Amino acid sequence: MLELNNLTILRGNSIVFSNLNTSFKSSCLTLVKGKNGSGKTTLLRTIAGFIPAEEGNISYQNVDVNLDKSLWVEKLIYVDAKKGLSQELTVLENLLAWLQMKGWSTSKENLIKALRSVDMEKFSNLYISQCSEGLKKRAALARLYFSFIFEVKFWLLDEPSNDLDEKSTLLFKELINNFLKTNGTIILTTHDSNLFKRKHEILDLDLIKEKKMS
Amino acid sequence: MLELNNLTILRGNSIVFSNLNTSFKSSCLTLVKGKNGSGKTTLLRTIAGFIPAEEGNISYQNVDVNLDKSLWVEKLIYVDAKKGLSQELTVLENLLAWLQMKGWSTSKENLIKALRSVDMEKFSNLYISQCSEGLKKRAALARLYFSFIFEVKFWLLDEPSNDLDEKSTLLFKELINNFLKTNGTIILTTHDSNLFKRKHEILDLDLIKEKKMS
Amino acid sequence: MFDWLANPHRFSRLTGNLQLPLIILSTTMISLGLYYGLFDSPKDYQQGDAVRIMYVHVPSAWLASFLYFSLAISCIFYLVWKHPLADLIANAIAPIGLIFSVLTLITGSLWGKPMWGTWWVWDARLTSMLILFFFYLGFILLSNAFERKIDGSKTASVLAIIGLINLPIIKFSVDWWHTLHQPSSILRMDGPSIDKEMLFPLALMMVGFSLFSLYLIIINVKTMLMEKKCEALILKLNLKEFS
Amino acid sequence: MSSNNLSWTLVFITHLKRDLLINYRSLIDIIAIISFMLLIIILFTFGIGPIKKNLDIISNAIIWVGLILAIIPSLEKTLKKDLENGWFDQLATSSIPLEIVLLSRSISHWIMIIFPLILSTPIFLILLNIGKEQMPWLILGMSIGGLAISLIGLNGASLVLGAKRGNILLPILIIPLMIPILIFGVGINEAIKIGQEPINNLLLLIAFTLIYLVISPFISALLIRIAIAR
Amino acid sequence: MSSNNLSWTLVFITHLKRDLLINYRSLIDIIAIISFMLLIIILFTFGIGPIKKNLDIISNAIIWVGLILAIIPSLEKTLKKDLENGWFDQLATSSIPLEIVLLSRSISHWIMIIFPLILSTPIFLILLNIGKEQMPWLILGMSIGGLAISLIGLNGASLVLGAKRGNILLPILIIPLMIPILIFGVGINEAIKIGQEPINNLLLLIAFTLIYLVISPFISALLIRIAIAR
Amino acid sequence: MFEILWEMDEYKVYIWPSYFLTLFCLSLLYIRSIHKFQKAKRMLNQLTKKNI
Numbered sequence A, B: 001m002l003e004l005n006n007l008t009i010l011r012g013n014s015i016v017f018s019n020l021n022t023s024f025k026s027s028c029l030t031l032v033k034g035k036n037g038s039g040k041t042t043l044l045r046t047i048a049g050f051i052p053a054e055e056g057n058i059s060y061q062n063v064d065v066n067l068d069k070s071l072w073v074e075k076l077i078y079v080d081a082k083k084g085l086s087q088e089l090t091v092l093e094n095l096l097a098w099l100q101m102k103g104w105s106t107s108k109e110n111l112i113k114a115l116r117s118v119d120m121e122k123f124s125n126l127y128i129s130q131c132s133e134g135l136k137k138r139a140a141l142a143r144l145y146f147s148f149i150f151e152v153k154f155w156l157l158d159e160p161s162n163d164l165d166e167k168s169t170l171l172f173k174e175l176i177n178n179f180l181k182t183n184g185t186i187i188l189t190t191h192d193s194n195l196f197k198r199k200h201e202i203l204d205l206d207l208i209k210e211k212k213m214s
Numbered sequence C: 001m002f003d004w005l006a007n008p009h010r011f012s013r014l015t016g017n018l019q020l021p022l023i024i025l026s027t028t029m030i031s032l033g034l035y036y037g038l039f040d041s042p043k044d045y046q047q048g049d050a051v052r053i054m055y056v057h058v059p060s061a062w063l064a065s066f067l068y069f070s071l072a073i074s075c076i077f078y079l080v081w082k083h084p085l086a087d088l089i090a091n092a093i094a095p096i097g098l099i100f101s102v103l104t105l106i107t108g109s110l111w112g113k114p115m116w117g118t119w120w121v122w123d124a125r126l127t128s129m130l131i132l133f134f135f136y137l138g139f140i141l142l143s144n145a146f147e148r149k150i151d152g153s154k155t156a157s158v159l160a161i162i163g164l165i166n167l168p169i170i171k172f173s174v175d176w177w178h179t180l181h182q183p184s185s186i187l188r189m190d191g192p193s194i195d196k197e198m199l200f201p202l203a204l205m206m207v208g209f210s211l212f213s214l215y216l217i218i219i220n221v222k223t224m225l226m227e228k229k230c231e232a233l234i235l236k237l238n239l240k241e242f243s
Numbered sequence D, E: 001m002s003s004n005n006l007s008w009t010l011v012f013i014t015h016l017k018r019d020l021l022i023n024y025r026s027l028i029d030i031i032a033i034i035s036f037m038l039l040i041i042i043l044f045t046f047g048i049g050p051i052k053k054n055l056d057i058i059s060n061a062i063i064w065v066g067l068i069l070a071i072i073p074s075l076e077k078t079l080k081k082d083l084e085n086g087w088f089d090q091l092a093t094s095s096i097p098l099e100i101v102l103l104s105r106s107i108s109h110w111i112m113i114i115f116p117l118i119l120s121t122p123i124f125l126i127l128l129n130i131g132k133e134q135m136p137w138l139i140l141g142m143s144i145g146g147l148a149i150s151l152i153g154l155n156g157a158s159l160v161l162g163a164k165r166g167n168i169l170l171p172i173l174i175i176p177l178m179i180p181i182l183i184f185g186v187g188i189n190e191a192i193k194i195g196q197e198p199i200n201n202l203l204l205l206i207a208f209t210l211i212y213l214v215i216s217p218f219i220s221a222l223l224i225r226i227a228i229a230r
Numbered sequence F: 001m002f003e004i005l006w007e008m009d010e011y012k013v014y015i016w017p018s019y020f021l022t023l024f025c026l027s028l029l030y031i032r033s034i035h036k037f038q039k040a041k042r043m044l045n046q047l048t049k050k051n052i
């Protein structure tokens, strides 16, 4: 149970949103919606602990996550448009570097499986500089697979479905379903309202703001 | 009438596609589909004349476009994920710079109109470095408006609908409809199969390749 | 000339029966030159035996300069008339020229030490050779710094041409620079008073080195031609995957 | 409405405006470049110790070498950014001759990087206690030589455009080209110092700069066309 | 499986490996950095003139200033890329102490940039004809001082992280910090030259380096946390 | 004849290295090119086999 207690966040000097209260249950998928510039990315980055909250706090199981940051960030995987892939490495090397960075060591099989989970194993030796947009995205999403091997509780995904073709979108949804089964929590932003048929919560930042207005 | 006569294109040392034959009618919208890495972006960049074709040629009204490159490129507007916006300029300044670069001079009203056409006039003085992904995209798409003032015949758009929220997607579609009315030709890539209700051609690179196989 | 050679088959055929004579001739000439240079030539009346260094130093110097010239020329051919062969030749020359420029500098230093009591002087000729070395280096680095080889070739060719324009200017400017500061007397390098017994081994080495380089260039070009063929075949294989 | 109707000077101006706007919105860069130069000078004065006589020997050298080294960091970005953010793609969809755009680049570089340095020569003179009779010549030399430096710098930047680790290659490629500028530039002041006529060096410097003013834009344009095709 | 169980040295090694893999796939950088240093030396000699006496006065200064200036271009990239492509975001989602990662960065920088320069000192000595009795001391000084330079350099790089036109700001921020290294380093060789004991300068240099070895990683880590929050 | 070797006493430290270095570099170039040549040849043969 992750809770945001009247969270206020600035970007530059402008308030992105103020006194936001909401909570994310486990084994539950939440779509963050809202028009461009409404603060979806900002929200995700705040939860991931990149952007310090101006006011309010974020608590997981009723403990402020900032008390032990490292404990918190270990539990989550964050993927956004920037992806964190370096052009000079191949898809596989990037994945390995990321694993080592996370402090996780795993077997060759699992790596292959992870790549296969987004249908990337035939591209595993392609340099990122030679990947198309969609391939890059998939190379980044391959990380999600390791949540089934190591203990990860949260996925924070910023517009993950962009650039993905039909097939890999399906694979991605499969990953999501499996993760929810292992009662993880997923918070993702998207503009594609009919991305998910399955049941899911919706957090609409615009609605919240309108409420505040009135 | 734009025709690709058995076009073969390399990326690195690998063939992206070979002996592609197809044509794009005017006042007609073509969606380029295909799985990741199938060569959509490459195709657009080749048509725009950025990537030289290994074999074959591109002809507009039965004239090879490479005979007078500058004449050809003037007729088209190309927008992709890179967008060509510089972080240090505001939305408006970027648009102006682009106009001057195209060699077009226009009135203040038209600028405002262009921004309004993608609902950006209230962000016109925001620096690109402070824009969210969707705002950047819209800042780039604002250029399309000028096809109604100056003579532009082609739009080459690489996944234009990514990052756009509902409202701006509608505005974007409106732009497309207007452009088709002024019988322009639109070639755009997307993975969102139900993006357009209106009638449109489809160029599916995967299908073409399969045909080659058999 | 390039037009005529551009066709790889003709090139191979033409050079095929050149190779053997080239290598034999060059090796014999060099070994003869070495023998005369070391054992069977007079000392210089003022430099003593040190003059023997000249027999390796001067030919390398000459070749380093000449090879760069031909490299730049073939780059022009490549950029203007787009002859793929010209590019190959340029790339074949580069490493050879690099080595010769290094040799010049080192043997030169080895010569300078006993003669001038110093390894290095900032003389125009020396310095411009050092700069030449950097142009060779830049050419090689740049032509390998891109993902696709042709991008590298094109860019590096431009660099080579820039060098062709600038090297004379640089050499001139360094000479000019010497006239500004009173040139120090001992550090002049107008060579020893060469008599013909010295001239003979020198000539041997000069010609030997040149023929040897020519041989190497031919080999390298052939290698690259084959590599190109390989790439083409790989493409064919990819094509098969499609159709 | 095609750009051919636009006079090229106009094109030149507009691009100049954009460049200046982008790169030099803030004063910081100008301050930065000047302080960089100052720091190079300071480094040397610390390196050789306080003895005035020694300083006099190398004061001119420091200024010119400093000038050349100080601008190197500013070079790479001038083109690389516009390649990455796709601006050159957009340029390729207009019929404006690239040569002009690139000439305007060099000029804007001169205005925003070299010119501030020239303005701050008095400080350098004081630090290196160079006699003030040298000042006008130094300024003259730096303005002319500086233009050549900008032009060569742009060529270098376009050479490494899209190259792996271009930022490290760049210095190797351009410094050799800068040597004549250095020699003629220093020559001017050395001539003054020992009471000779500096005019010859000055003329040589001018000639060199003119040559580059002509060829540099074409070289850069050629290279950028190659870069876009990737 | 949490990384706390991993020994930090292991973390250190793995990150060292990644850095070396990414930035230095090739020999190019090493060749490049050496040539850059050589070119700086060439520039200076042309500035000063061929007279041996003058050269001797500043030969040591040139080597040390050259060392400091030569590494500047290599610094910026070391961190900036990883911020832009979001790698640091990913780092922030792991419980590994940033300090260690950054220490490994400095070390990899030393290995790939400073060390090659040290290996090529003989060439510099010949060009500047410095007596070979100086060599061992120069090498010793450069290896120790070089480490400090890498550490300071990394601090600078993280300071300008995310700053507009950081590449221009960088030199200003780090050069002042480098002045002590320069003074002690040159001090060693000057002492030798005039036949004194170089030991004092050496000790000072070591002390200075040790201090930075301790504080630098913390400073960089702090700065990067700030950069991510933007 | 070979006493000349010992005649050029004080210079041989300079002469020998320069000669040896030169020969070394030349042979290096030779070996390198030949080696690359052979490698390309081998590869070409393999590929031609594959294509047929």
Ligand code: HEM
Pocket (backbone or CB within 6 Å): C057, C058, C061, C062, C065, C104, C105, C106, C107, C108, C109, C110, C111, C112, C113, C115, C116, C119, C120, C121, C125, C126, C127, C129, C130, C189, C190, C191, C192
């Ligand atoms: C007593 C000492 C030396 C003598 C008598 C000497 C003599 C010569 C001669 C006769 C040439 C051929 C001239 C020509 O090709 O136009 C030459 C070229 C050259 N030497 Fe030396 N050399 C000496 C020392 C050095 C040293 C110490 C170096 C460098 C470290 C050096 C570097 C060169 C270079 C770079 C060239 C080629 C310059 C050119 O061809 O334009 N030499 N030298």
Ligand SMILES: Nc1ncnc2c1ncn2[C@@H]1O[C@H](COP(=O)(O)OP(=O)(O)OP(=O)(O)O)[C@@H](O)[C@H]1O
Pocket (backbone or CB within 6 Å): A011, A012, A013, A016, A034, A035, A036, A037, A038, A039, A040, A041, A042, A043, B129, B130, B131, B132, B133, B134, B135, B163, E230
């Ligand atoms: N670096 C920044 N400095 C200042 N303001 C910023 C910065 N980045 C974003 N903003 C502002 O913060 C607000 C929220 O940005 P954010 O990226 O979270 O929007 P978003 O919901 O992700 O939009 P999109 O759907 O386009 O991704 C926007 O109004 C934007 O202008």
Ligand SMILES: Nc1ncnc2c1ncn2[C@@H]1O[C@H](COP(=O)(O)OP(=O)(O)OP(=O)(O)O)[C@@H](O)[C@H]1O
Pocket (backbone or CB within 6 Å): A126, A129, A130, A131, A132, A133, A134, A135, A163, B011, B012, B013, B016, B034, B035, B036, B037, B038, B039, B040, B041, B042, B043, C147
């Ligand atoms: N710079 C490059 N060098 C080498 N190969 C490349 C390069 N860029 C792309 N490729 C390859 O070219 C092929 C086509 O790439 P392209 O970007 O056109 O695909 P795409 O259809 O746009 O994919 P996506 O839907 O993910 O955007 C891919 O297989 C990719 O690996």
Ligand SMILES: [Mg+2]
Pocket (backbone or CB within 6 Å): A040, A041, A042, A158, B132, B133, B134
């Ligand atoms: Mg967003």
Ligand SMILES: [Mg+2]
Pocket (backbone or CB within 6 Å): A132, A133, A134, B040, B041, B042, B158
């Ligand atoms: Mg694409």
